[in-house]
Amino acid sequence: MLNKIAFLGAGAMAEAIIAGVVQQGFIEPDKVMVTNKNDPEQLAQIKEKYQVEVNSEVKATIDQADVILLAMKPNDASSALAELKSFITKDVLILSVMAGVSTDYIAEQLAAPVAVVRVMPNTSAMIGQSATGLTKGVHATDEHMEIAKSLFETIGLVREVTEDEIHVITGLAGGGPAYFYYVIEALEDVSVELGLEKSLASDFIKQTILGAAQMLQVSSDDPATLRKKITSPAGTTEQGLLALDDYQVKLAFKQAIKQATNRSIELGKLLSE
Ligand SMILES: NC(=O)C1=CN([C@@H]2O[C@H](COP(=O)(O)OP(=O)(O)OC[C@H]3O[C@@H](n4cnc5c(N)ncnc54)[C@H](O)[C@@H]3O)[C@@H](O)[C@H]2O)C=CC1
Numbered sequence: 001m002l003n004k005i006a007f008l009g010a011g012a013m014a015e016a017i018i019a020g021v022v023q024q025g026f027i028e029p030d031k032v033m034v035t036n037k038n039d040p041e042q043l044a045q046i047k048e049k050y051q052v053e054v055n056s057e058v059k060a061t062i063d064q065a066d067v068i069l070l071a072m073k074p075n076d077a078s079s080a081l082a083e084l085k086s087f088i089t090k091d092v093l094i095l096s097v098m099a100g101v102s103t104d105y106i107a108e109q110l111a112a113p114v115a116v117v118r119v120m121p122n123t124s125a126m127i128g129q130s131a132t133g134l135t136k137g138v139h140a141t142d143e144h145m146e147i148a149k150s151l152f153e154t155i156g157l158v159r160e161v162t163e164d165e166i167h168v169i170t171g172l173a174g175g176g177p178a179y180f181y182y183v184i185e186a187l188e189d190v191s192v193e194l195g196l197e198k199s200l201a202s203d204f205i206k207q208t209i210l211g212a213a214q215m216l217q218v219s220s221d222d223p224a225t226l227r228k229k230i231t232s233p234a235g236t237t238e239q240g241l242l243a244l245d246d247y248q249v250k251l252a253f254k255q256a257i258k259q260a261t262n263r264s265i266e267l268g269k270l271l272s273e
């Protein structure tokens, strides 16, 4: 049982994890303490929404914590770790959700053989539906991994991956919800253009994507087979798919994931320079 989880960072990702772990009952809210950088209003909002503890000081935030979760942007990593270094006094498990930032970099900055598990969740953690990759740093034990797994399993699917693979997980799933939201924005726009009320269109789009996702979960058919079952020869879907092919949408999505993955690798390299 965890004594306390300290969140350094109170932005979108931290909030999604806090909401998930508190609402799913993984930990009592009074065992969660959150800090950020110079944003008392953000802390007050988090406290009001989830009844967690907040503090403006890193030292007080991590006091007695057995898990510290780093949820600042990668370009704040260096200064955040420099500050944290002076306050870590006992064995603690560091979880980092920072894109691109390696477990070795974190341990090096803390100048200690500290247990680090790199994590790549996504904002669907908010409703217990994240898809989270975990990578074990050199000083982390199997027990540390179990703690990390049990935390993130309460907010979705978890898989252990290598530090190379987590860059791809970052491109694919960390930012993944954004790609689906982007597609949905386009579907909403065109539905309105074609004469539907936005709320009607939105209901149909959400149910269609939910139904497709659930079909993928329960059906033994692969995505291509499921697609073919919808596509009648000389029918309507065929026309839609022809347009997607004309616009090279598959290629565009492949390129999107490649670029996002490469950016994760690049963010890590920038820190090591
Ligand atoms: N937003 C997303 O969907 C996902 C984000 N991530 C990762 O999560 C991290 C945070 O991303 P967001 O929540 O989107 O960013 P954000 O900008 O919403 O939040 C960043 C937070 O870090 C705080 N912060 C900055 N420096 C700090 C310091 N030295 N000590 C304590 N707190 C500090 C800020 O005050 C803010 O509360 C990033 O590293 C990102 O790569 C990972 C997966 C998904």
Ligand SMILES: O=C(O)[C@@H]1CCC=N1
Residues within 6 Å of the ligand: 099, 170, 174, 175
């Ligand atoms: O865009 C980003 O850099 C972060 C990491 C994955 C999702 N958001």
